[in-house]
Amino acid sequence: MDFDVPILTDADFGEVPPPPAKPAPTAESLVDGLTEPQKQAVLHTEGPLLVLAAAGSGKTRVITRRIAYLVHCGVPPWQILALTFTNKAAGEMRERVFSLLGQHEGGTNRATRGLTITTFHSLCARLLRRHAEAAGLKPDFAIYDSADQLTIVKKAIEACQLSTANFQPRSVLGVISNAKNDLIDAEQFAQSSLDFSTKCIAKVYSSYTTALRRANAVDFDDLLLLTARVLSRNEQVRAACRDRWQYLMIDEYQDTNKAQFQIASIIAGGGGGESGGELRTSGPNICVVGDPDQAIYGWRGADISNILDFERYYPAAATIKLGENFRSTAPILAVADHLIKRNRRRKDKPLFTVKTGGEKVEVNKCRDERHEATVVAQWLRSRHESVDKGGQGLAWREMAIFYRTNALSRVMEEALREYNVPYTIARGTAFYDREEIKNALAYLRVVANSADSVSLGRIVNVPSRGIGDTSYDRIEMFADQSGVTVLDAMHRVGEVPDLTARAVNATTKFVQMVDGWISPNTLLAAAGGSKLSELVDRVIRESGLEAMYKAQAATSKTETDAERLDNLAELVSSAAEFEQEYDPGSDPMNTTGGTPSVLDMLRAYLESIALVADADAVDPSQGSVTLMTLHAAKGLEFGGVAMIGLEEGLLPHMRAQQSEPAMEEERRLCFVGITRAMRRLLITSSNYRTMRGMSERTIPSRFLSELPAEHVSVRNLSDVSGGLGDEWGEQHDSGDIEFSDAARAPSRPKLNAPFPVGCEVRHPQFGLGKVQAVTGGANARVTVAFRGLGVKTLVLEYARLTRV
DNA sequence: GGATACTCTTAATGT
DNA sequence: AAGAGTATCC
Numbered sequence: 001m002d003f004d005v006p007i008l009t010d011a012d013f014g015e016v017p018p019p020p021a022k023p024a025p026t027a028e029s030l031v032d033g034l035t036e037p038q039k040q041a042v043l044h045t046e047g048p049l050l051v052l053a054a055a056g057s058g059k060t061r062v063i064t065r066r067i068a069y070l071v072h073c074g075v076p077p078w079q080i081l082a083l084t085f086t087n088k089a090a091g092e093m094r095e096r097v098f099s100l101l102g103q104h105e106g107g108t109n110r111a112t113r114g115l116t117i118t119t120f121h122s123l124c125a126r127l128l129r130r131h132a133e134a135a136g137l138k139p140d141f142a143i144y145d146s147a148d149q150l151t152i153v154k155k156a157i158e159a160c161q162l163s164t165a166n167f168q169p170r171s172v173l174g175v176i177s178n179a180k181n182d183l184i185d186a187e188q189f190a191q192s193s194l195d196f197s198t199k200c201i202a203k204v205y206s207s208y209t210t211a212l213r214r215a216n217a218v219d220f221d222d223l224l225l226l227t228a229r230v231l232s233r234n235e236q237v238r239a240a241c242r243d244r245w246q247y248l249m250i251d252e253y254q255d256t257n258k259a260q261f262q263i264a265s266i267i268a269g270g271g272g273g274e275s276g277g278e279l280r281t282s283g284p285n286i287c288v289v290g291d292p293d294q295a296i297y298g299w300r301g302a303d304i305s306n307i308l309d310f311e312r313y314y315p316a317a318a319t320i321k322l323g324e325n326f327r328s329t330a331p332i333l334a335v336a337d338h339l340i341k342r343n344r345r346r347k348d349k350p351l352f353t354v355k356t357g358g359e360k361v362e363v364n365k366c367r368d369e370r371h372e373a374t375v376v377a378q379w380l381r382s383r384h385e386s387v388d389k390g391g392q393g394l395a396w397r398e399m400a401i402f403y404r405t406n407a408l409s410r411v412m413e414e415a416l417r418e419y420n421v422p423y424t425i426a427r428g429t430a431f432y433d434r435e436e437i438k439n440a441l442a443y444l445r446v447v448a449n450s451a452d453s454v455s456l457g458r459i460v461n462v463p464s465r466g467i468g469d470t471s472y473d474r475i476e477m478f479a480d481q482s483g484v485t486v487l488d489a490m491h492r493v494g495e496v497p498d499l500t501a502r503a504v505n506a507t508t509k510f511v512q513m514v515d516g517w518i519s520p521n522t523l524l525a526a527a528g529g530s531k532l533s534e535l536v537d538r539v540i541r542e543s544g545l546e547a548m549y550k551a552q553a554a555t556s557k558t559e560t561d562a563e564r565l566d567n568l569a570e571l572v573s574s575a576a577e578f579e580q581e582y583d584p585g586s587d588p589m590n591t592t593g594g595t596p597s598v599l600d601m602l603r604a605y606l607e608s609i610a611l612v613a614d615a616d617a618v619d620p621s622q623g624s625v626t627l628m629t630l631h632a633a634k635g636l637e638f639g640g641v642a643m644i645g646l647e648e649g650l651l652p653h654m655r656a657q658q659s660e661p662a663m664e665e666e667r668r669l670c671f672v673g674i675t676r677a678m679r680r681l682l683i684t685s686s687n688y689r690t691m692r693g694m695s696e697r698t699i700p701s702r703f704l705s706e707l708p709a710e711h712v713s714v715r716n717l718s719d720v721s722g723g724l725g726d727e728w729g730e731q732h733d734s735g736d737i738e739f740s741d742a743a744r745a746p747s748r749p750k751l752n753a754p755f756p757v758g759c760e761v762r763h764p765q766f767g768l769g770k771v772q773a774v775t776g777g778a779n780a781r782v783t784v785a786f787r788g789l790g791v792k793t794l795v796l797e798y799a800r801l802t803r804v
Numbered sequence: 805g806g807a808t809a810c811t812c813t814t815a816a817t818g819t
Numbered sequence: 820a821a822g823a824g825t826a827t828c829c
Contacts, residue, residue: 145819221819224819299816404816405816428818464806466805467805614817615818629817655817669817692814692815807828
């Protein structure tokens with residue numbers, strides 16, 4: 001089936017010049033100032049290498065120097081592939097390597113040309129576009145985000161004649177996503193499904209996949225899954241990749257999932273577990289860097305055993321441990337180390353610093369979330385204004401606030417405004433999540449990919465132009481029956497049955513509008529110039545979006561309405577900016593190799609938007625305190641850090657309560673937060689927190705009681721009005737901190753006899769499950785965790801549960 | 805067909 | 820508290 005598969009040419013990832021004649025840096029300069037183990041890691045260039053890099057141990061330094069050293073040794077840069085998880089990490093790495101090699105990014109340079117430093121997802125997108133046919137895709141596929149996925153999965157559930165009440169789109173999507181991360185496609189999933197509900201999900205999975213392909217789209221998980229599949233099944237693609245990349249480096253290896261593991265293993269070529277893989281003569285030059293204690297993406301399918309079993313998989317592997325921390329003060333490090341030692345499933349490893357002195361870690365217990373926000377805002381002010389004895393103040397940009405869930409940022413923001421603390425929130429997609437931007441992008445996505453049914457459905461009647469739900473449903477149905485795309489069906493609107501004359505007219509006009517954007521622009525943009533931003537601007541105006549938001553801004557005087565037009569203008573600027581930085585040489589869609597068409601550029605632009613991460617939005621040059629989730633904080637460091645919401649149910653999160661591995665992941669998350677701090681760390685909890693509109697009593701996080709008292713100063717500010725609380729943390733001179741609140745945690749609610757918590761039950765539709773909780777008397781409800789379906793709350797009286 | 809009012813549910817982390 | 824989804828009205 002794989003005829004004429006194009007192989008991976010050097011041009012796919014930039015032009016490849018002859019090897020550099022004389023490298024700029026000397027070998028000595030590249031290991032200058034490194035510790036002994038760091039040096040070893042840099043100099044170990046051949047064969048598999050595992051670098052266990054503890055938090056703050058200079059990991060990035062080692063990776064970048066190692067890449068530079070490889071080039072120094074005469075390895076052609078295009079043979080080097082370095083993979084990260086975020087664009088920001090890739091960008092930083094690129095920048096540092098370039099500067100080590102004495103180059104500037106963007107410059108045409110022989111020392112760095114063809115060097116590939118990118119994210120897993122970008123790499124996969126590029127490979128899939130280049131080898132689309134082998135992957136069963138069209139090269140101009142769209143990348144669907146989670147909102148798009150939800151739309152598709154909802155339709156798929158309905159198409160399978162299931163109810164979205166019993167099969168919640170979100171949870172079904174979760175099951176599908178997990179399967180994909182484990183490299184299980186719809187067919188395999190169906191084969192291994194036994195019980196009723198799993199079989200239903202298998203049908204949905206299959207129907208979901210079909211719908212995605214019909215829309216000429218892939219989801220995030222597909223990027224990895226399909227790449228892994230193409231690499232393992234297609235000889236030529238595999239050979240091309242192995243040929244091209246002789247040296248592979250992977251950052252944050254503890255967070256790789258099965259798909260990523262397979263991609264890496266295949267490109268590296270060989271390894272104990274791989275069957276039928278041709279071993280390289282020189283042995284796989286794969287270098288992975290990570291820290292099992294910072295594995296926080298298990299919920300996304302990441303598998304710690306990838307890093308834990310690296311040596312077993314590559315018996316020839318060398319292992320280097322970087323345990324010395326150069327980031328944090330001794331007390332902060334001691335607190336982190338003491339906490340992480342609680343994890344049972346863990347390899348104990350040293351984490352140390354030669355530094356002495358440093359402030360204790362502060363733990364403040366607050367009254368409620370408002371109070372907590374105030375305490376944090378004041379603390380940041382104090383740090384900034386250098387209230388410390390002898391210490392110099394921290395710049396705003398040197399400080400950050402971490403929280404477990406995004407919802408916690410709101411109250412924090414209010415307090416920061418009140419106290420005049422400048423701040424930015426690290427949400428990469430925030431801009432693109434706005435309604436007006438999503439609408440504009442949906443228009444553009446239809447231009448880029450006329451099969452994109454989700455985007456088309458979104459904009460077909462925005463602004464309203466007389467194509468309502470009924471008409472659109474009929475057009476969609478006609479498209480389904482005729483096996484054409486919805487846009488094609490709209491072209492043939494005269495053939496669609498039961499449409500009103502008005503709807504036919506409106507549709508014709510709409511189609512003409514869209515055609516107008518596509519036709520002249522499919523031609524090559526010979527003139528160069530600002531074609532992409534022009535297209536974006538045109539679409540915003542001609543679609544009527546601009547007029548619509550103008551009208552809205554005129555009538556309603558709310559701030560958000562006024563901002564919408566500005567945001568649309570900003571989108572045009574962002575397109576112009578992208579255009580400036582766009583490198584046609586590295587775009588696999590630019591098959592001609594010549595001047596790219598506007599469509600090529602548009603697709604590249606949309607792809608770059610689809611792949612932005614929250615962490616990408618962290619920009620210290622802003623001169624403000626950064627607010628972010630603990631997940632986004634990984635890999636960063638700040639002079640001062642405040643971690644909020646250390647409460648049971650929040651950190652550790654409610655959903656982790658039932659499982660030991662999940663609980664340990666929460667602990668690692670807490671560990672990651674602590675180890676971001678260089679000099680000062682404040683941890684807060686709140687006695688009451690408003691959730692779901694109601695203020696509820698909280699229980700302090702178990703992690704607080706797992707901190708070493710000698711390095712922590714606890715203050716209870718909760719029942720003091722205004723002033724300082726009692727410093728009762730000092731009375732414990734050794735061992736763990738005890739929290740009186742944790743000790744007198746409210747007793748569990750009394751349980752009804754027939755279904756005690758923990759018992760196994762069977763539901764006629766959902767199958768087997770385990771009872772999580774029982775509440776109420778008259779209208780008693782049971783919360784049951786069903787196999788594969790997740791947790792559901794049922795009304796006991798109607799649930800028809802039987803005990804197993 | 806489209807807009808509005810109401811009820812209802814509903815809470816993680818993110819490429 | 821806020822958003823989504825439904826019911827109802829024009």
